[in-house]
Amino acid sequence: MKIRILNKSTNPLPEYKTKGSAGMDLLSNNEAEIILKPMERTLVPTGLFVEIPNGYEGQVRARSGLSIKNGITLVNAVGTIDSDYRGELKVPVINLGHEDFTIKRGDRIAQLIVTKYEQVIWEDSDSVDETDRGHGGFGSTGV
Numbered sequence: 001m002k003i004r005i006l007n008k009s010t011n012p013l014p015e016y017k018t019k020g021s022a023g024m025d026l027l028s029n030n031e032a033e034i035i036l037k038p039m040e041r042t043l044v045p046t047g048l049f050v051e052i053p054n055g056y057e058g059q060v061r062a063r064s065g066l067s068i069k070n071g072i073t074l075v076n077a078v079g080t081i082d083s084d085y086r087g088e089l090k091v092p093v094i095n096l097g098h099e100d101f102t103i104k105r106g107d108r109i110a111q112l113i114v115t116k117y118e119q120v121i122w123e124d125s126d127s128v129d130e131t132d133r134g135h136g137g138f139g140s141t142g143v
């Protein structure tokens with residue numbers, strides 16, 4: 001998969017850290033330090049441009065360590081990177097913690113998962129088939 005990296009010296013090729021890792025860490029590429037106050041949000045640049053193959057998507061997800069230690073998570077919950085997107089990968093982060101959080105170039109701010117997906121073809125219909133669950137949802141099976 002093709003990738004263009006703006007700052008290879010501080011932000012090398014994203015890598016799977018272990019044999020079984022699903023995600024590769026995304027490093028921030030902001031020139032100036034970002035200080036994110038509690039409940040503030042910002043768009044963190046990564047300096048990465050990718051060519052995701054047809055039939056695959058990128059998912060930008062939070063890092064669990066940052067979320068629990070610092071309250072840093074993604075404003076959009078999970079970012080969707082379309083295979084035809086050619087802009088810079090960016091990470092919309094929010095500080096849900098109680099302390100200021102500093103983001104410096106090269107910090108591991110989120111992770112990228114590249115995975116397969118299917119596009120569906122709609123069949124416009126007056127009804128949908130019946131199942132045991134039917135309309136039950138939102139806790140219908142108990143707590």
Ligand SMILES: O=c1ccn([C@H]2C[C@H](O)[C@@H](COP(=O)(O)OP(=O)(O)OP(=O)(O)O)O2)c(=O)[nH]1
Nearest residue numbers: 060076078079080081082085088089090091092
């Ligand atoms: O966390 C994210 C989410 C999205 N994107 C880029 C890649 C994606 O392909 C594009 C559009 O994302 P999305 O469809 O989620 O945003 P939108 O608000 O619907 O924008 P658009 O109208 O451009 O589709 O923005 C990122 O860089 N980071």
Ligand SMILES: [Mg+2]
Nearest residue numbers: 080081082085
């Ligand atoms: Mg969109």
